[in-house]
Amino acid sequence: MAANIVYREIANKRTFWLLLALCGVFIAGGFWAHLTMEHHGHVITGMDNRIVWGLPHVFAVFLIVAASGALNVASTASVFGKSIYKPLAPLSGLLSVALLAGGLAVLVLDLGRSDRIIVAATRYNFKSIFAWNIFLYTGFFAIVGGYLWMMMERRMNAYAKPLGATAFIWRLVLTTGTGSIFGFLIAREAYQSAVMAPMFISFSLSYGTALYLLTLAAACAIDDRPLGDAVVRRLKNLLATFVAASLYFVAVFHLTNLYFTRNHGVENFILVDGGIFTALFWLGQVAIGSVLPLFLLLAPGVNRCRILLSCIAIVIGGFCQMYVTIIGGQAWPLDLFPGFAASSSFFDGEIHGYVPSLWETLLALGGVALAAAIVIVALKLLRFLPERMDDQTLDPSHSDARAQ
Amino acid sequence: MSEEQKTGRRAFIAASVGAAGFVALAPGVKLMDLAQARAPGESVSGKVRWGMLIDTTKCATGCSDCVAACATENAIEPGSGRPAQSSQWIRKIELKEKTGGHRELSLPMMCQHCANPPCVDVCPTGASFKRADGIVLVDRHICIGCRYCMMACPYQARSFVHEPLHHQNPEVPRGQGCVEACTFCVQRIDRGQGPACVEACGKSGHEAMLFGDLNDPGGEIAKRISTVASSQVRADLRLDPGVRYQGI
Amino acid sequence: MLRHAGLAFAAFVAFIVFALPAVALAGVPKPVIDIANPGQCIASPEVMRRTHMDMLLHQRDKTMHEGQRGGKVDLNGCIDCHASKSNGSVLGSNQNFCQSCHAYAAVKIDCFECHQPKPGKARIAGIKP
Ligand code: SF4
Ligand code: SF4
Numbered sequence: 001m002a003a004n005i006v007y008r009e010i011a012n013k014r015t016f017w018l019l020l021a022l023c024g025v026f027i028a029g030g031f032w033a034h035l036t037m038e039h040h041g042h043v044i045t046g047m048d049n050r051i052v053w054g055l056p057h058v059f060a061v062f063l064i065v066a067a068s069g070a071l072n073v074a075s076t077a078s079v080f081g082k083s084i085y086k087p088l089a090p091l092s093g094l095l096s097v098a099l100l101a102g103g104l105a106v107l108v109l110d111l112g113r114s115d116r117i118i119v120a121a122t123r124y125n126f127k128s129i130f131a132w133n134i135f136l137y138t139g140f141f142a143i144v145g146g147y148l149w150m151m152m153e154r155r156m157n158a159y160a161k162p163l164g165a166t167a168f169i170w171r172l173v174l175t176t177g178t179g180s181i182f183g184f185l186i187a188r189e190a191y192q193s194a195v196m197a198p199m200f201i202s203f204s205l206s207y208g209t210a211l212y213l214l215t216l217a218a219a220c221a222i223d224d225r226p227l228g229d230a231v232v233r234r235l236k237n238l239l240a241t242f243v244a245a246s247l248y249f250v251a252v253f254h255l256t257n258l259y260f261t262r263n264h265g266v267e268n269f270i271l272v273d274g275g276i277f278t279a280l281f282w283l284g285q286v287a288i289g290s291v292l293p294l295f296l297l298l299a300p301g302v303n304r305c306r307i308l309l310s311c312i313a314i315v316i317g318g319f320c321q322m323y324v325t326i327i328g329g330q331a332w333p334l335d336l337f338p339g340f341a342a343s344s345s346f347f348d349g350e351i352h353g354y355v356p357s358l359w360e361t362l363l364a365l366g367g368v369a370l371a372a373a374i375v376i377v378a379l380k381l382l383r384f385l386p387e388r389m390d391d392q393t394l395d396p397s398h399s400d401a402r403a404q
Numbered sequence: 405m406s407e408e409q410k411t412g413r414r415a416f417i418a419a420s421v422g423a424a425g426f427v428a429l430a431p432g433v434k435l436m437d438l439a440q441a442r443a444p445g446e447s448v449s450g451k452v453r454w455g456m457l458i459d460t461t462k463c464a465t466g467c468s469d470c471v472a473a474c475a476t477e478n479a480i481e482p483g484s485g486r487p488a489q490s491s492q493w494i495r496k497i498e499l500k501e502k503t504g505g506h507r508e509l510s511l512p513m514m515c516q517h518c519a520n521p522p523c524v525d526v527c528p529t530g531a532s533f534k535r536a537d538g539i540v541l542v543d544r545h546i547c548i549g550c551r552y553c554m555m556a557c558p559y560q561a562r563s564f565v566h567e568p569l570h571h572q573n574p575e576v577p578r579g580q581g582c583v584e585a586c587t588f589c590v591q592r593i594d595r596g597q598g599p600a601c602v603e604a605c606g607k608s609g610h611e612a613m614l615f616g617d618l619n620d621p622g623g624e625i626a627k628r629i630s631t632v633a634s635s636q637v638r639a640d641l642r643l644d645p646g647v648r649y650q651g652i
Numbered sequence: 653m654l655r656h657a658g659l660a661f662a663a664f665v666a667f668i669v670f671a672l673p674a675v676a677l678a679g680v681p682k683p684v685i686d687i688a689n690p691g692q693c694i695a696s697p698e699v700m701r702r703t704h705m706d707m708l709l710h711q712r713d714k715t716m717h718e719g720q721r722g723g724k725v726d727l728n729g730c731i732d733c734h735a736s737k738s739n740g741s742v743l744g745s746n747q748n749f750c751q752s753c754h755a756y757a758a759v760k761i762d763c764f765e766c767h768q769p770k771p772g773k774a775r776i777a778g779i780k781p
Contacts, residue, residue: 041567041580048488049563052551112549112564112581120548123529130528130552186522186641187558334560336637340499346492447718535719543716544766572768574728579766594721
């Protein structure tokens, strides 16, 4: 089966260069934004002492969370032994590394002293979940890198499975770590929940799979490679499960928060009268990001177009979710003196506003472009994708069985 | 300790005490208790835990002498950006009880120098740290400006320096891209003086702030804490802040 | 008087040791340094040139983490002595003490991202630094 599959680089030069140039423009924009922010300081951004993490963090956390989920297809292939996905696994590994690189680049370039990144790499506070994440991220690069190599080098194929299993466990820990960045903030009412980590894992599964399907479809479109319906349809079921699980955790998260009377304020803020945050939550995260994809995926007569549409909806919903979680969680003022109305020159007791500036928007988009560029260049230089991905090639036994 | 060393040390302490010019208000009342001044080259001691007791019944609404004194001592100027982008090491919070008699209170809020500081727990590089004498500081040499500590601090005590600075006090280095907060005027403590805000509060005549070693049973602050009812802000978080409030 | 002790960042030790002779050989003119207060430093010029960054780095951690101040090594002490008489700073032109050598050796100084390059005396005397 796998033996007669031919892998090919991208052949369509024109489209390749066009896409790369487009990414290049955004990467340059992001880097320019970084240099400007480093020169003038964060005073030129929309971030401040109240909204300390802004749009760059929304994008970075989204990319990092999706990175772990993008590994789904590879995990299903080698850990759960679903051979139909095997030819699609290398792209899955590639996408996850690219997304992680894009997200980390944004995080690092947004630091107040990104020139001191060497300090972050040499001095650790082992109590900090952030420091743990530095290890988790570098480990992820190494493991997925090795895994890719084992998958793509015929002689090494035998080792792909144990490495795939390691990668699978590693990325679950990684997403737990990313989710815990928020879970550890004891002071912030919006983040105090044990559901945070599992919720982030289910987010990562759905965002990653959605991005994977979109990337796969795009990569096939560049060269007009045939892509079978069976494989896309199988992934669709997986996707629907992940979206449903995410929705379930979101519901649990808010319901358990509502159980604690002290959290009513912040819950009321996000769910009822938080303006932009309430809108993004119900319209973006719930309607577009969860209900619409579930409908598109589960209603009878599903076709590829609907599946891809649902992927786009999931990604949009994902960004909305990150915005609500990260910015919304900071917009709600901390309550230092319960029972008192507080006011001060430092905005105690006030809901904090946030308007992202051009700079942080450019920086955030630069990270997305970087991830895309890595995928495009790798696809052009290395043989990541099979030449044909029609059902016959990917899973002869399956289609034979159906033909009989 | 040899006899000679002892005399030397005593002489030094006497000198620092003189330098500090204990803010003596009425006989027996002093706002700062600094019997623990150290000799040059001596490390801070873990036997000391600096703390503050703020009497909200004496703190006056509208008075911001402590804030002004902090700005002068630590050379904190308003930045060129939006107000939320300027540093505030200490701020006055005005409180109004939501129910009952709508009691009004005014109090200064700054880094509470927690004994279990979440800012230190989350800091990835170890730039946020607690000195042996309980003062929580940011080592700007290793702070990378990730702002995770600002997310973690329950008291919103920290500020991020949003732009280049030029008018620093030579004793208080501050600069773009790092996070900062109240240091209890560590540069003054190290030479045997107390925080500038406490001094200013005494001078204003309100005498709402008392500074000293919480661990010194004979000290004014420890005595007051053991006799009057005081509270820690957000005591439910069990961070054991070094700043205590009276009359909330 | 207890002075604020030295806090400094100096990470380019190897670089300066190797770069100085290399540049000198290439024939770049030696820096012209404005020495405001000629006299005894805490060690000989040879030692200071090669190890001031290590001294400051060591002292920086002592001061920051253990509160040790007023020792022999003290960045503010350096600045008090070496600030130029013309602009009252160790920075400003390629003749100012710190900047002259660092420009010559092409080594970035990180200290003054946060530290005040003008002496504390000015402040105590009421002059705005
Ligand atoms: S008040 Fe905030 S900044 Fe100060 S020690 Fe506590 S957590 Fe850290
Ligand atoms: S901003 Fe600086 S002090 Fe705060 S957590 Fe990050 S590295 Fe630590």
